[in-house]
Amino acid sequence: MSHDNLLYAHSGGVTAVINASAAAVIAAARASGRVGKVLAAYRGIGGVLDEALIDTAGLDEGALERLARTPGGAFGSCRFDLPQDDGGRVMDRLFAVFDAHRIGWLLYNGGNGSMDAVARLQAEARRRAHPLVCIGVPKTVDNDIIGTDCCPGFGSAARYLATSMLEAGLDTASMVGSRGSVFVMEVMGRNTGWLAAATALAAGGDPARAPHVVLVPEARFDEEAFLARVHEITERLGWCAVTVSEGVRRADGSLLMEKSHDRGYVQLGGAGLAVARLINERFGYKFHWAIPDYLQRAAGHWRSATDLAQAEAVGRAAVDFALAGQGGTMPAIRRVHDAPYRWDVVAVDAAAVANLERSLPEAFVRADGLHVSAAACDYIRPLIEGEAAPPLRGGLPDYGAFAWTLRPRSLARWQG
Amino acid sequence: MSHDNLLYAHSGGVTAVINASAAAVIAAARASGRVGKVLAAYRGIGGVLDEALIDTAGLDEGALERLARTPGGAFGSCRFDLPQDDGGRVMDRLFAVFDAHRIGWLLYNGGNGSMDAVARLQAEARRRAHPLVCIGVPKTVDNDIIGTDCCPGFGSAARYLATSMLEAGLDTASMVGSRGSVFVMEVMGRNTGWLAAATALAAGGDPARAPHVVLVPEARFDEEAFLARVHEITERLGWCAVTVSEGVRRADGSLLMEKSHDRGYVQLGGAGLAVARLINERFGYKFHWAIPDYLQRAAGHWRSATDLAQAEAVGRAAVDFALAGQGGTMPAIRRVHDAPYRWDVVAVDAAAVANLERSLPEAFVRADGLHVSAAACDYIRPLIEGEAAPPLRGGLPDYGAFAWTLRPRSLARWQG
Numbered sequence: 001m002s003h004d005n006l007l008y009a010h011s012g013g014v015t016a017v018i019n020a021s022a023a024a025v026i027a028a029a030r031a032s033g034r035v036g037k038v039l040a041a042y043r044g045i046g047g048v049l050d051e052a053l054i055d056t057a058g059l060d061e062g063a064l065e066r067l068a069r070t071p072g073g074a075f076g077s078c079r080f081d082l083p084q085d086d087g088g089r090v091m092d093r094l095f096a097v098f099d100a101h102r103i104g105w106l107l108y109n110g111g112n113g114s115m116d117a118v119a120r121l122q123a124e125a126r127r128r129a130h131p132l133v134c135i136g137v138p139k140t141v142d143n144d145i146i147g148t149d150c151c152p153g154f155g156s157a158a159r160y161l162a163t164s165m166l167e168a169g170l171d172t173a174s175m176v177g178s179r180g181s182v183f184v185m186e187v188m189g190r191n192t193g194w195l196a197a198a199t200a201l202a203a204g205g206d207p208a209r210a211p212h213v214v215l216v217p218e219a220r221f222d223e224e225a226f227l228a229r230v231h232e233i234t235e236r237l238g239w240c241a242v243t244v245s246e247g248v249r250r251a252d253g254s255l256l257m258e259k260s261h262d263r264g265y266v267q268l269g270g271a272g273l274a275v276a277r278l279i280n281e282r283f284g285y286k287f288h289w290a291i292p293d294y295l296q297r298a299a300g301h302w303r304s305a306t307d308l309a310q311a312e313a314v315g316r317a318a319v320d321f322a323l324a325g326q327g328g329t330m331p332a333i334r335r336v337h338d339a340p341y342r343w344d345v346v347a348v349d350a351a352a353v354a355n356l357e358r359s360l361p362e363a364f365v366r367a368d369g370l371h372v373s374a375a376a377c378d379y380i381r382p383l384i385e386g387e388a389a390p391p392l393r394g395g396l397p398d399y400g401a402f403a404w405t406l407r408p409r410s411l412a413r414w415q416g
Numbered sequence: 417m418s419h420d421n422l423l424y425a426h427s428g429g430v431t432a433v434i435n436a437s438a439a440a441v442i443a444a445a446r447a448s449g450r451v452g453k454v455l456a457a458y459r460g461i462g463g464v465l466d467e468a469l470i471d472t473a474g475l476d477e478g479a480l481e482r483l484a485r486t487p488g489g490a491f492g493s494c495r496f497d498l499p500q501d502d503g504g505r506v507m508d509r510l511f512a513v514f515d516a517h518r519i520g521w522l523l524y525n526g527g528n529g530s531m532d533a534v535a536r537l538q539a540e541a542r543r544r545a546h547p548l549v550c551i552g553v554p555k556t557v558d559n560d561i562i563g564t565d566c567c568p569g570f571g572s573a574a575r576y577l578a579t580s581m582l583e584a585g586l587d588t589a590s591m592v593g594s595r596g597s598v599f600v601m602e603v604m605g606r607n608t609g610w611l612a613a614a615t616a617l618a619a620g621g622d623p624a625r626a627p628h629v630v631l632v633p634e635a636r637f638d639e640e641a642f643l644a645r646v647h648e649i650t651e652r653l654g655w656c657a658v659t660v661s662e663g664v665r666r667a668d669g670s671l672l673m674e675k676s677h678d679r680g681y682v683q684l685g686g687a688g689l690a691v692a693r694l695i696n697e698r699f700g701y702k703f704h705w706a707i708p709d710y711l712q713r714a715a716g717h718w719r720s721a722t723d724l725a726q727a728e729a730v731g732r733a734a735v736d737f738a739l740a741g742q743g744g745t746m747p748a749i750r751r752v753h754d755a756p757y758r759w760d761v762v763a764v765d766a767a768a769v770a771n772l773e774r775s776l777p778e779a780f781v782r783a784d785g786l787h788v789s790a791a792a793c794d795y796i797r798p799l800i801e802g803e804a805a806p807p808l809r810g811g812l813p814d815y816g817a818f819a820w821t822l823r824p825r826s827l828a829r830w831q832g
Contacts, residue, residue: 014590016583043592072586078593159811166812167432167714170488174430176459177494183710201812209817290709294599298583302717304811384811395575395720395800396582396617401625 003104003131004034006322008056009041009048011080011110011117014073015141015153016160016300017311018109022075023068024315025107025137026056034323039101042404043076045108045117049090049416051097051409058405066400068312069390071300074402082117091124093414098132100410105133105322107315111140111151115330116354122328123351135318136330136350139311141297143194146358147348148332150383152314153297155307158198159384160299161187161243164292166202169210169241172288176238180285182230183210186272188296189245193218193360195296196245197372198380205374210241212371215275217247218360219369221256226275227282229370234285242279244271301397305386310343317345341382419520419547420450422738424472425457425464427496427526427533430489431557431569432576432716433727434525438491439484440731441523441553442472450739455517458820459492461524461533465506465832467513467825474821482816484728485806487716490818498533507540509830514548516826521549521738523731527556527567531746532770538744539767551734552746552766555727557713559610562774563764564748566799568730569713571723574614575800576715577603577659580708582618585626585657588704592654596701598646599626602688604712605661609634609776611712613788614796615659621790626657628787631691633663634776635785637672642691643698645786650701658695660687717813721802726759733761757798 006029008022022040029035040054041047054075059067067074083090098106108118118136125132138145143154165185172183187195193216203209212233215221233240248256248271257270276287310333317331329347336342364376390397422445424438438456445451456470457463470491475483483490499506514522524534534552541548554561559570581601588599603611609632619625628649631637649656664672664687673686692703726749733747745763752758780792806813 010590014587070586071583072588073590074586076592077590163717163812164711166815167487167716168710170486170490170716170815171430171710171714172488174426174489174493176492185711201810204810206817288709289707290711291705291707292711293704293706294584294587295580295706295708295711298587300583300586301579381810386811387808389805392803394617394620394797395802396579399582399586401622 003098003102004036005039005102006035006105006107007039007041007048007053007103008107009044009109010073010075010077011044011108011114012077013141013297014077015139015297016071016156016303017152017308018139019070019072019074020068020308020311021109021137021139021152021315023064024312025319026059027064028316028319032319032323036102039103039407040075042406044078045080046078047076048097049093049414051100051411051414053101053407054404055407063400067402069300070399071298074400081113082120094121095128095130096411101407104131107135107137107318107322109137109139111142112145112353112355112357115145115350118330119328119351119354125327133322133325133327135322135327137314137318138330138332141195142189142192144192144357145353146356147353149335149343150310150333152307152311154194155304155310155383156299156302157195157296158380159304160296160302161195161199161292162201162384163302165199165211165241165243168290169202172210172239172241177286180234180283181239182234182242182276182279182285182287184242184244184272184276184287184289186244186246186289186291189217190247191217191357191359193245196243197360197364197376198384199243200372200377201380201384208237211243212240213242214371215242215244215248216360216365216372217245217249219365220251221248222251222369223278225368226370227278230279231283234283242275244275246271300390300399303388304384305388306341306383308388313345321347419514419518420452421455421518422451422521422523423455423457423464423469423519424523425460425525426489426491426493427460427524427530428493429557429713430493431555431713432487432572432719433568433724434555435486435488435490436484436724436727437525437553437555437568437731439480440728441735442475443480444732444735448735448739452518455519455823456491458822460494461496462494463492464513465509465830467516467827467830469517469823470820471823479816483818485716486815487714490816497529498536510537511544511546512827517823520547523551523553523734523738525553525555527558528561528769528771528773531561531766534746535744535767535770541743549738549741549743551738551743553730553734554746554748557611558605558608560608560773561769562772563769565751565759566726566749568723568727570610571720571726571799572715572718573611573712574796575720576712576718577611577615577708578617578800579718581615581627581657581659584706585618588626588655588657593702596650596699597655598650598692598695598701598703599657600660600688600692600703600705602660602662602705602707605633606663607633607773607775609661612659612661613776613780613792614800616788616793617796617800624653627659628656629658630787631658631660631664632776632781632788633661633665635781636667637664638667638785639694641784642786643694646695647699650699658691660691662687716806716815719804720800721804722757722799724804729761737763
């Protein structure tokens with residue numbers, strides 16, 4: 001049996017450039033002349049288990065271009081961790097699907113957890129003497145994968161959030177009244193403060209400009225120190241702008257956010273309101289708060305050209321690594337030069353990256369835990385640079401809309 | 417005493433194009449050759465009372481260009497209604513300031529309440545046989561001023577929100593899991609649903625695309641009908657996207673939002689979470705929710721070129737009306753043709769506009785109260801068209817930063 005088909009799958013939260021990686025994978029696989037069919041999993045690894053596979057041959061060049069500029073995951077994604085203790089049931093099913101569809105290359109786009117899957121799938125292939133070559137394609141707005149300078153998806157979300165803080169800061173400064181005005185923006189980041197740190201770029205190094213305070217999960221929240229800082233700034237300027245990561249915790253380890261009513265799954269969100277209320281209750285300042293939520297990771301209208309180029313580069317490199325048989329690796333961004341920013345792509349071992357999480361280094365957080373450092377800004381600045389504006393239709397981005405037809409199934413139905 | 421100076425003041429909430437109106441006023445007043453000094457009030461009418469006035473002569477052509485592209489109100493704004501029952505104390509003070517600074521023209525940029533101030537100030541000038549000519553300059557993201565096709569500021573906020581819903585919809589559709597996914601975006605609109613209606617443009621007429629439900633204050637919230645619709649959509653598509661105006665009310669007139677902890681002033685915000693929780697509690701669907709808050713009215717990076725052109729046009733027209741002695745008027749946008757959209761500027765009587773509020777007409781809300789009509793989309797579509805992208809610096813919009821010097825005061829300090 002010849003395994004000459006390549007399968008691409010998204011996993012986990014999507015980004016503004018994840019489809020650009022997908023389009024780059026498809027184009028590079030086609031261009032190689034060595035790949036039979038380029039397949040995509042419908043809704044991630046769950047789609048592989050369900051044998052829900054799309055033949056991307058239906059995407060002509062124009063459609064690939066539209067795919068590349070469309071935010072979100074056009075093939076669908078899912079949250080699914082490979083189980084460790086199911087007696088190999090899931091692994092058996094995955095390899096059955098690989099065999100049924102002659103899949104010799106699996107390119108798995110995701111974050112830390114996905115790199116664990118890449119490493120385990122590759123190990124399993126070796127154990128089975130199966131021809132599968134499995135490559136990770138890094139992606140996450142959280143920017144928390146180790147072994148890479150940054151993660152595709154982060155630069156665009158960072159650009160969106162820095163722009164948002166810049167603009168909301170100008171608005172808040174306009175509305176200074178007798179009571180003092182506070183603006184709080186809650187950003188994504190369950191365990192790491194990369195996205196929060198990005199908003200510091202809005203200030204351009206001027207401490208009078210927004211944001212005046214940046215709260216990250218790497219620094220435990222000190223309520224009194226925080227309130228004192230907000231008070232000092234608001235009394236001086238008449239206003240104060242605060243960025244808070246959704247995952248900020250108090251000294252006792254508890255989350256600052258209010259508990260959500262969501263059943264079962266702990267859904268973050270609410271740290272922004274918690275902070276705004278604290279300030280209002282103590283000082284009576286008028287407050288506004290924003291939660292961009294999905295807007296920050298889907299902002300295709302305001303992508304960073306650097307981020308887009310990196311998303312495409314890791315997609316192409318993943319195909320190269322796959323065809324070279326470098327299974328169990330992930331293409332990583334390597335920072336070659338700081339200013340001007342230059343980077344290239346190198347292979348790292350997925351197993352060495354898997355399940356680890358890159359936090360803001362200590363030097364990126366100010367000693368008082370209430371802001372990030374100039375070094376953090378220096379690191380992030382090049383990642384948000386360059387325009388990659390979408391074409392417009394009627395004033396709105398002209399994104400693609402895709403309707404997929406699944407390949408015929410040949411296996412028994414998966415009993416999830 | 418010759419009153420040959422012109423005073424410009426912002427009032428109320430700011431927008432992405434309010435400074436463009438200001439810059440147009442300044443440029444047109446200079447170009448007329450008939451105006452002595454062009455002054456701007458620092459922080460709105462409160463600044464006039466405080467005799468806090470800026471001489472805009474310090475703004476050279478480059479600075480005016482930067483002003484025009486910068487969101488927020490660069491001169492500061494305030495929320496202040498002219499009192500009716502203070503025995504004329506505020507009026508006396510305002511006219512004392514006009515006289516002290518030889519102000520013969522007042523251009524007052526604001527919404528419904530500001531047009532009331534324009535009408536009353538003009539009436540007062542006539543009563544006093546004072547040379548003041550007072551003109552309103554319309555502005556509000558809420559789009560609720562009557563007598564004009566639309567309000568400068570609305571088109572850009574509408575474009576931002578429609579784009580946001582389009583992008584967040586793509587993200588939500590990517591993340592469909594076994595539980596069903598719901599995305600809720602709360603938008604501004606205390607009493608009117610114009611901004612919520614704008615998000616309907618994201619769907620491009622396709623009922624399968626976001627938003628699937630649009631809740632506006634003009635339709636009372638029917639919980640059961642709403643939940644039934646969300647359930648039907650989510651079971652069919654796997655996901656559902658909802659737009660909710662902050663000011664949506666239940667049949668008994670109570671606000672859907674949860675009461676804010678803010679002291680005194682009733683601050684809206686929370687309708688989005690209230691709706692998301694209702695859905696989650698009934699059906700267990702996973703939910704995400706966004707509150708763009710200030711981001712929607714400050715999005716200078718994504719302004720509508722139509723909106724920008726209209727903001728500049730009403731600024732220029734206000735100067736024309738002022739110099740022509742048409743006191744007590746407001747330049748309004750008149751829709752001359754639908755497709756292609758053509759408009760011009762006409763004078764309307766500020767007194768006829770003052771304190772009224774333009775709601776969505778009945779034909780713009782679907783009969784079931786759960787969405788807006790195609791007619792609403794047809795009305796809004798041309799208002800979000802055209803790009804007016806700012807120049808960039810380091811990936812971020814290169815907005816202006818202004819430090820004002822106040823004119824010397826000559827009156828006794830105002831005892832607010």
